[in-house]
Amino acid sequence: MTPRPSADAHLHPATDAQRALDRRAFDLLCLAVAAVLAAHVPHLPLWLSPALALVLAVRWAQRRWRGGRVPTLLKLPLVAALPLAILAAYGTPFGRAPGSALAVGMLVLKLLESERARDARSAIAFGSFVAMSALLFGQSLPMTVLVALALLPMLATLQALQPAAAMPRFAHAFARPALLLAASLPLALVAFLFVPRLSAPLWGAPGADQARTGISPRMAPGDFIDLLTDDRPALRVAFDGAPPPPAQRYFRGLVMWRFDGRAWTATDAAPSAAPEPLRPQAATVAYEVTLEPTGRHWLFALDTPLAPPADATMSAARELARARAIDAVLHYRVVSAPQRALAPTLGDAERRRGLQLPPGFDPRARELAEDWRRRYGGDAHAVAGAALALFHDGGFGYNLAAPPLGRDSVDDFLFGTKEGFCEHYASSFVFLMRAAGIPARVVTGYQGGYWNALGGYLLVRQSDAHAWAEVWLPGQGWTRYDPTAAVRPERVVLGAAAGAAGQGAWYQADWLQAARNRWDIVNRLWDRTVVGFDSLRQRGLLTPFGVERADWGALAAALAALSALVLSASLLLALAQRDRRDPLAAAQARLERRLARAGVARRPAEGPQHYFMRAARALPAQRAELHALGEAYLALRYACAAPADEPLRNYLIQVRRFRPRRVVQ
Amino acid sequence: MAVAALRSLLSQAYARAERRLPALTRLKAPEPLPIALHRRRIYIVPTRFGLGFGAILATMLLSALNYTNNAALLLTCLLAAAAFNSMLLAFRTLDGLSLQAVRPGHAFAGTPLPVDLGFTAGGRARAALRLDGAGDAQHFALDANASADVRIELPTETRGPLPLPRLRVSTTWPFGLFRAWSWLSPDTRALVYPRPEAHGPAAPGADSEGERAQGGAAGDALAGLREYRAGDPLKLVAWKASARHANLLVKEFEHPRDRDERRLDWHAIRGLSHEARIARLARWVLEAHAASARWTLVLPAETLGPDAGIGHYHRCLAALALLP
Known part of the structure; x- marks a missing residue:
């Protein structure tokens, strides 16, 4: 209770800004x-x-x-x-x-x-x-x-x-700012919800220089290795019904046609052709995808999407893409047919593209394919079976630390190293098919994912990146073949972590992975509610109040109205004067107000004793009551330094019950 | 140059606004104590730092919107809301503060006059208050239910009553983004004593120091007898008188300085201007008080004394200060 005039105040009275930092x-x-x-x-x-x-x-x-x-x-x-x-x-x-x-x-x-x-x-x-x-x-x-x-x-x-x-003590210096920040949350949230978002950036291209992660439009054996060790989420999928079984969780990204002897690229796809016709062969699956920003144009969907989501287009090979690169978390809904037949007929241009191989590479693989073609004739299914059997029984292994490959990468892999992961297998498989005269193509995307039962969604990480093959079978159309599954079925059924079992670093231990998968619920919530709160969802905010697709003005009005509401609440709090008087004085003031309404106002400089006597005379009907009140008050106020609890409580109750009855004079 | 011109223009505009707008001049009228601050008399504007911070917040908002970065937007909104709420805290720091007492001190014209202002905090603590008045500024803080005296010093030039200047109590608590302030015009007046002259003749009746000897010297007038108290010197005992009493009696003499009585007469000073006469009398009063003498101050309209002591001293100086 001591005043604290500052010691140095007198030395620098008028120059707050010039004071030295303590x-x-x-x-x-x-x-x-x-x-x-x-x-x-x-x-x-x-x-x-x-x-x-x-x-x-x-x-x-x-x-x-x-x-x-x-x-x-x-x-x-x-x-x-x-x-x-x-x-x-x-x-x-x-x-x-x-x-x-x-x-x-x-x-x-x-x-x-x-x-x-x-x-x-x-x-x-x-x-x-x-x-x-x-x-x-x-x-x-x-x-x-x-x-x-x-x-x-x-x-x-x-x-x-x-x-x-x-x-104050060092830790106490944070108390008031923390309290103030906490008290500011309502206002901050109102502002966050209703500040009108820009429909187009004012300057710069957001995300232009952001490091690109995720699947690239070029695939060479060994390229995925950075991805396969990247635990960041790539997409999250919430299904309307039950999730499809693990073996069907193929998320299609890009279809790659062109092979240059080393890498597969998606660049020479015909852009404007109509999507390949599709015949669903079982129930379709509807779901919502939350895609982390990629900085790229294309979207991922469960194999195979029936139609593009809003704002996106679908290519001939049923790849989804958007006009603008994805720089923010994106939500979209797709319906897919997990079991389907694609393109029962194959055009000449597609056939040429599906058979393209660079001349002068990989002679031994071509020889092997020729051999298969002679043995099985035109039976594409049998040739593909032979290739899968080769991978399964030919001493091939699944290894994330695959040895590097030379100029004839397919030959090196098939007859030399025999160690690799999805890229190596998909690449060699498609090469063999094409060399055997069967149209085939590489598809990249994600496979597997972690089913978060608590959150009810499928979490797909970058490490779930996968490459597989599609082979055109007469009568059935493009059919999916996953050569990696021939080598290590766990990769497809149990996911990337199981596929790479025993090869992970210490920080990829199972229990840690499990903990991270659970923690992802919070991240997803954050992504959906805060990060993914875009102008589209903002416009939907006012729908419950009858405003469909609120425009800038409506949002600004809502912002102003709600801010005013929050502000007036805080103003009321700020203006509130806490009544620090003791309960006895408060009760006495109340009693005096009531008596004043009954015509007995306390005069200035009138003592309580005299006042009570005067009140008793003025209200003879309640004389006894007023006498008792007066005596109790005098005893409580003047008999001791601090009134005892019990009599004080009794007095307060008496005062609360006391109602003066106005006398008719 | 330009800045100075702008500043003078601003102060002119401000003075004009104060003349024209009753809301600003309303609180210039002196008012009786105690003065409690409430919402109708507390003003708030952003400080210069607050304006700069606002500009930074606007930049943050724009870039968060431009990069469609919702986390950054949320953070910006949070910081802005905290900044805004700090304004309410600034208001609360002043709301309910009251000025209970003003105790002006004494000063001679030309020396600063200290004024003690007694503030009480009311129910809540008041951190970082600032009081400005007449070029002086004081920082102070109050705990809840505490009170404190804040001393400011007013410059003085001439003798006479000095109305307290309009005081400003302000705060930039907690973050320095907003300044809340209120004007205080207590109707208290201070009194400035006349400036005593530096040199001049001694007052009539002021003796040389040596003549005043210690008590009990020969020739002192006997004032009376009283009972013996332990420690009285034996030579003061009135033996003859004591023989007729049960107790010892002791002689009491009139105190020596009581004899040193000065008459400080307005009419005795000639050949000086009005103010110079006042200055001389002020010096004489000062000297008489310093010498612990008794003095009588004779002024055209009244006569003070004979008396001595600090009360008489202040009465005399006040009378001199209030001379027409």
């Missing part, structure tokens, strides 16, 4: 900058984050134990070296990655010259922008939480900059 404020500032730096670590060059962390730590220690300014001779080279180093690391000063690396660097270097309150304030303002920019590199839930936590030391710093503020 130790607490500087500590908090360093913590805030460190948190921002931590949020940026995942995308910074490997050498940059330790270097910046070192600068931060040295500066903190220097100001704490030695004090004083950092000499300009030390500052200038650092400030000059930062842009040069970033230019050297990225090759260009433009773009999101070098830009934010530069911003983080500048923020850390700003500490070197932070000596006054004003410096700290500008560092915090800039720092909040830099913290937000970390989310441009990934908006996962943990990252968002990390950045939100970075707001705490920032706000605590601003609070510590206040003159004459009491200096």
Whole structure:
């Protein structure tokens, strides 16, 4: 209960901004900058984050134990070296990655010259922008939480900059900012829901320089190896009914026709042809896919989609694609036929494309295929069976660490290494088919996935990337063959993790994998509710209130109305004066108000004893009651320092029950 | 140059607005104590840092929307909401604060006059308050239910009553984004004593120091007898009188400085201007008080004393200060 006039207030009365930073404020500032730096670590060059962390730590220690300014001779080279180093690391000063690396660097270097309150304030303002920019590199839930936590030391710093503020213990400095942030959540959510989204970006091409992950339009044996060790989610699928059995979980991405001796590419597909006709042979499956951003145009759907989703097109080989690259989480609905027959007739152009092989490669494989063609004649099914039998019985193994292949990659694989994964098998299988005169093509996509029973959805990871083959059989059309299944059936039935059993690193242990799969529910929720909240879903927000497809104006009106509601609630809270009077005084005030309505108002400077007597005279019908009340009040108020609990409670009840009866005079 | 011109233009516009807008001038009228702050007299505007922070928030909003990055948008909304709510906290810091007492000190014209302002916090703690008045600024903080005296110093130039300037109590708590303030115009007046002259003749009746000897010296007038108290010197015992009493009696003399009586007469000073006379009398009062003398101050309209002590001293200086 002691006042705290600040000691130095008199020395610098009028210049708040010029006040030197005290130790607490500087500590908090360093913590805030460190948190921002931590949020940026995942995308910074490997050498940059330790270097910046070192600068931060040295500066903190220097100001704490030695004090004083950092000499300009030390500052200038650092400030000059930062842009040069970033230019050297990225090759260009433009773009999101070098830009934010530069911003983080500048923020850390700003500490070197932070000596006054004003410096700290500008560092915090800039720092909040830099913290937000970390989310441009990934908006996962943990990252968002990390950045939100970075707001705490920032706000605590601003609070510590206040003159004459009491200096609480270090941990307590965060209490008020945390409370304020929590109290701000309703307003923040209203704003988040109703701030009208832009229909087209104002500048730049979002995601243009984002690192591309996922399946590429080119497939060569060994290319998938980065994908197969990538545990990030690729897509999540929620089925309307029961999920299809594992052996049918083929998610079709790209169809690859062209082989150049090494790699398969999807580039020379005929774009404008009508989709191959399709005959479903069993019940269809309807489902919703949530696709993580890929930076590419194509979509994935369960083999084989019947029609493209809204905003997408379907190619002749039933690949789905969108006009704009997928830079944000995308939801779409598809209906697929897991068991079907594709294209019962084959055009000449398709046949040529399905038989294309580069001349002068892989002589031994061609010889083997010729041999099969002679033996089985035109029976495509028998030839394919021979190839699968070769993989199954010919000493082939499934190995993620496949040895490299030479110029004749198919020959090397079939007769040399005999070790590989889906790409090797799909590539060799299609090569053999084509060499035997049977039209065939490679399909890439995902296979398998983890069925999350709790969330009721199928989680497909990048590591579920898969390649298989389609062979054209007369009368049946394009038919799926998965040569990998011939080598290791578990890969198809149990998924990628089982396929690679025993080959994973320690961090891919089973129990860890299981835990991560469960944790994915939270990620999915985050993706669906926050990250995937796009303008389309925003427009649907007002549907329950009778506004179909709300436009900009309606959203702005809703934003204004709801914000006003939340704001008036907080204003009421702010205006609320807590009644700190003791209950006795409050009860007495109430009694006096009631008596005043009955015509007996307490006069100024009238003591309670006299007042009660006067009231008893004025209301003779309640004389006894008023006498008792007066005596009880006097005893409680004046007989002891603090009234005892029991009599006080009795008195309060008496007052509550007392109703003055107006006398007719 | 341009900045100075702009600033003077701004202050002109502000003065004009204060003249024209009753809402701004309403609180210029002095009001009686206690003054409690409430929502009708608390104003809030963003600080310069708050405006800059708002610009940063707008940039964050725009880039989050441009990159259709909902996590960034959520974060921006959260920060903006927190910034907005900090305005309510700033308001709450002032709401309910009250100025209970104003205790002006004493000062001679030309020296700063200290004024103690007694604030009480009411039910909630008040962190980081700032009081501005007449070029002086003080930072202070109050715990819940606590009260504190804040001292500001007013510059003085001339003697006489000094109305308290309009005081501003303000806060930028908690983040420095908004400044909430309120004007206080307590109807209390301070009194500035006249500036005493630096040199001049001594007051009539002011003796040299040596003449005033210690008590009990020969020639002192006997004032009376009283009962003996332990520690009285034996030579003061009135033996003859004590013989007729049960107890010892002790002689009491009039205190020596009581004899040093000065008459500080307005009419005795000639050949000086009105203010110079006041300045001389002020110096004489000062000297008489410093010498622990008794003095009588004779002014055209009244006569004060003879008396001594701090009360008499302040009465005399106040009378001098209030002379026409």
